[in-house]
Amino acid sequence: MNDTYSPYFEFDRETWALSRDLPSLTVSEEEFEKLKGLNEKIAIEEVTKVYLPLARLLHLYVTSFQNFQAKMNSFLSVPAPKAPFVIGIAGSVAVGKSTTARLLQHLLSRWDEHPKVDLVTTDGFLYPNRVLEAKGIMNKKGFPESYDINKLMHFISSIKSGEPALKVPVYSHLAYDVLDDQTLHVDQPDILILEGINVLQVNTQQPYFVSDFFDFSIYIDADEEDIRDWYIERYHMLRDTAFRDPRSYFHKYASLTEEEAIHTAENIWRDINAKNLHENILPTKERAKLIIKKGANHMIEQILLRK
Numbered sequence: 001m002n003d004t005y006s007p008y009f010e011f012d013r014e015t016w017a018l019s020r021d022l023p024s025l026t027v028s029e030e031e032f033e034k035l036k037g038l039n040e041k042i043a044i045e046e047v048t049k050v051y052l053p054l055a056r057l058l059h060l061y062v063t064s065f066q067n068f069q070a071k072m073n074s075f076l077s078v079p080a081p082k083a084p085f086v087i088g089i090a091g092s093v094a095v096g097k098s099t100t101a102r103l104l105q106h107l108l109s110r111w112d113e114h115p116k117v118d119l120v121t122t123d124g125f126l127y128p129n130r131v132l133e134a135k136g137i138m139n140k141k142g143f144p145e146s147y148d149i150n151k152l153m154h155f156i157s158s159i160k161s162g163e164p165a166l167k168v169p170v171y172s173h174l175a176y177d178v179l180d181d182q183t184l185h186v187d188q189p190d191i192l193i194l195e196g197i198n199v200l201q202v203n204t205q206q207p208y209f210v211s212d213f214f215d216f217s218i219y220i221d222a223d224e225e226d227i228r229d230w231y232i233e234r235y236h237m238l239r240d241t242a243f244r245d246p247r248s249y250f251h252k253y254a255s256l257t258e259e260e261a262i263h264t265a266e267n268i269w270r271d272i273n274a275k276n277l278h279e280n281i282l283p284t285k286e287r288a289k290l291i292i293k294k295g296a297n298h299m300i301e302q303i304l305l306r307k
């Protein structure tokens with residue numbers, strides 16, 4: 001294929017892993033065990049071949065950002081509040097954003113230049129269920145109108161202005177709601193990873209978008225049938241674990257037969273998440289600096305980096 005005019009550098013799995021000069025980047029057995037704590041399905045090969053080179057690439061971006069910030073602040077003679085390097089991670093529900101974000105958080109914190117890496121998910125900025133119910137949009141959870149976008153914009157602009165000690169709302173998949181008794185503290189990290197289905201969306205009613213505050217952005221992509229399978233698999237796993245908890249919003253589904261459960265998950269996927277993917281998430285793919293394409297087994301098959 002002639003890709004002379006493609007806006008991307010394209011790598012397949014092997015060229016991405018092999019073309020990097022990474023003698024000092026390894027993962028010890030002990031560290032891999034820790035990574036397994038993030039997701040026990042992670043393969044070590046995936047970490048060494050894909051995520052470590054990606055972390056190394058991001059490290060280059062972060063350190064050049066830090067150097068540039070220092071020069072810029074002295075050039076402008078302005079007070080220099082500590083603004084983090086912000087990485088946005090977008091993609092469908094259940095494509096694996098949280099897992100990738102946690103892996104990168106862990107790997108990026110190994111460098112002395114940026115040991116403090118915080119992770120925030122936009123789920124916390126969803127309106128609480130009672131508000132979604134009052135607005136009649138409970139079946140639109142994850143759609144642009146289900147988020148308190150002003151609150152999210154306020155957070156991202158504050159952190160980029162170097163404001164310390166910010167509090168971020170927390171969402172629980174177990175409660176299926178924003179928790180009113182918990183917040184996450186974000187206090188001047190070196191890097192902030194902001195993960196969520198909506199982070200690359202543009203709202204024509206607003207002068208600024210969340211992504212205006214990004215220094216780097218990643219879109220996680222996969223074939224829709226694969227994502228659907230992962231969603232249904234995760235639903236099953238939750239059914240065997242979290243849904244059994246009487247506090248779970250989905251407790252009522254724990255007693256469904258296997259067949260009924262599959263049917264319920266398929267319907268939620270089709271009526272809410274697939275629709276949201278087509279209408280609001282997929283159209284943002286090309287806005288990302290980096291696109292990661294996963295295969296059926298979660299292995300990354302292709303990486304596209306904007307030139």
Ligand SMILES: Nc1ncnc2c1ncn2[C@@H]1O[C@H](COP(=O)(O)OP(=O)(O)OP(=O)(O)O)[C@@H](O)[C@H]1O
Pocket residue numbers: 039041042043046091092093094095096097098099100197230231233234297298
């Ligand atoms: N690298 C990976 N290797 C193996 N399994 C993975 C990997 N990444 C994600 N998964 C599995 O895919 C499913 C979805 O992952 P995850 O919860 O990270 O997705 P998400 O995009 O954050 O979803 P949501 O937007 O709904 O919160 C989970 O069952 C997870 O265990």
Ligand SMILES: CC(C)(CO)[C@@H](O)C(=O)NCCC(=O)O
Pocket residue numbers: 093123141142143197268272273
């Ligand atoms: C919280 C979101 C929107 C995003 O992570 C998603 O996981 C979700 O709950 N979607 C609504 C439909 C569903 O229950 O899967």
